[in-house]
Amino acid sequence: MGLVQLHLPALQVIVPMLVAPLVMLMARSPRAAWATATLTSWLTLTITLLLLIRVQAEGVVTYHMGGWLPPVGIEYRVDAVNILVLLVISFISAVVMPFARLSVANEVREDKHCFFYAAFLLANCGLLGITITGDAFNIFVFFEIAALASYSLIATGRERRAVMASYQYLMMGTIGTTFLLIGIGFLYIMTGTLNLVDLSVRLPEVNDTRTVRAALAFIVVGISLKLALFPLHLWLPNAYAFAPSMVTVFLSATATKVAIYVLMRFIFGVFGYELSFNELEMNLLLMPLAMLGILIPSIVAIFHTNIKRMFAYSSVAQVGYIILGISFASTLGLMASVLHLFNHAITKAALFMALGCIAYRLGGVSLVHMTGAGQRMPWTMTAFVIAGLSLIGVPLTAGFVTKWHLILAALDGGLWPIAVFLLGTSVLALLYVWRVVEVAFFRAPLRRIQVREAPLSLLLPTWFLTLACLYFGIETSLPVGLAERAAETLMGGYR
């Protein structure tokens, strides 16, 4: 095994972290900053793919930071679960970077580009770090790295409300990560270790104590703030709506997904199925919250005229679907969750990219702007419609595959009313997607100004993701296979 092969898990995080300050120095040439950031994001994708090959071959790849052995030293650990999340992050960031050049040039002041791309790389590094690390305190630190970078990314939005949205996200995000830190402190009192695997071995002895239960409560609430579980989602709609298009694409596809992954890791891996679901019956808490989280934001979305805000609310609803899958507390449900984590990332990224194209040409994404856009920008709008169908869950799209598995999991658990509920709420998604389609295709353009199709460098990434939605809707073996292995690994805790 070569030196690079050996250090892959460390390189995954360190490469974007080291390039970020370099990019920051390229104040003279925004183009060079962009090019370097793009190459770096492609490099991280390459590293992820190499890791995927190693995980397929070896099962679990562990890496000991600085050569210190696990319970004492920091361990990076890649298994069937987090390789999937790593793949989502680095895939999305690799696709979004070609899209970023024109989109960012249009929406962010030119002298700020180097800082913008540096912050993007740091956010990327933070998210990858949360996913790959096997150390509880490391998760907290990387959460803050990713969060600090995304606050500044959101604040670069053109409208002044972007800054306020970023401030609110900072408040709620910090409370979330501080709760996580309290929970980690409780776990450390009881076990004297921060390593996730070691925690899962030592926790069963002290399961009956109030401290461990308080730790579970703090960690679940803290992470729920980060992943925007229904009543704790208030930061999300504004943050997504007022951020630059490229930031919305990146964050909607990755930030909440990573938090969901951490939640899964803690309740299945660290605390274990036994404590989380048999003794404390977490599913009784998560299931109603997830269902309300699907229902209420979907209804709210229908009444919004700012399309970006509308899809931000829809993101809260989609988080609800993923949490619903977790709350079934079965391998099938978990598999559907992991699958939706993957499929929704692609679908939402494609949708927000299409909106980015529209914002580039039409200057805004409210319904008024989009009147008649179907005739002016047929390619963009077709991509939008296909991604929208995937969001609704129409057969032959990626969204259908997850809905199908969710319904199977619900029926398997004997919860047929939830299967009906899932079908019913798809209609809500149909309603809000249809509003846009109706305005864009069946009304004449308001303005006389000739609007052209979006430039190719914006269209190509959008269509790439749109075709991915179709591809993963037809050829399902790759995500389903990965999700199946991930769910089995999670159900087994860390053993």
Next chain:
Amino acid sequence: MEWIGFYNYWVVVVLMMVGFYIVIAQGNLIKKIVGLNIFQTSVFIFFISLAKLDGGTAPIYVEGVSDYSNPLPHVLILTAIVVGVALTAVGLALVVRIHELYGTIEEDEIHAQDEAQ
């Protein structure tokens, strides 16, 4: 009176609630950041006090001493303090930008301006 022995944890709880209350109840954006700092600091104190050992000294090798406080939480909190400083800096920078754009740092006035648009 066993619970008096844990007074450090009570201090932590009180500080935590005070900080959290300021974050929720105050409308002034800078005061909110102050509250957030108190909230975070209470967690730092919690970590440091759980490292303390009865009769233990600072984790530095000294002749004739056998009990030391646990150094790990100190190290962790050093990192967390750095994170806290960074957060405060970013938060205050955002407040400066908000003041430039809205001319106020009172939450209700900002909302009123947003609604009026």
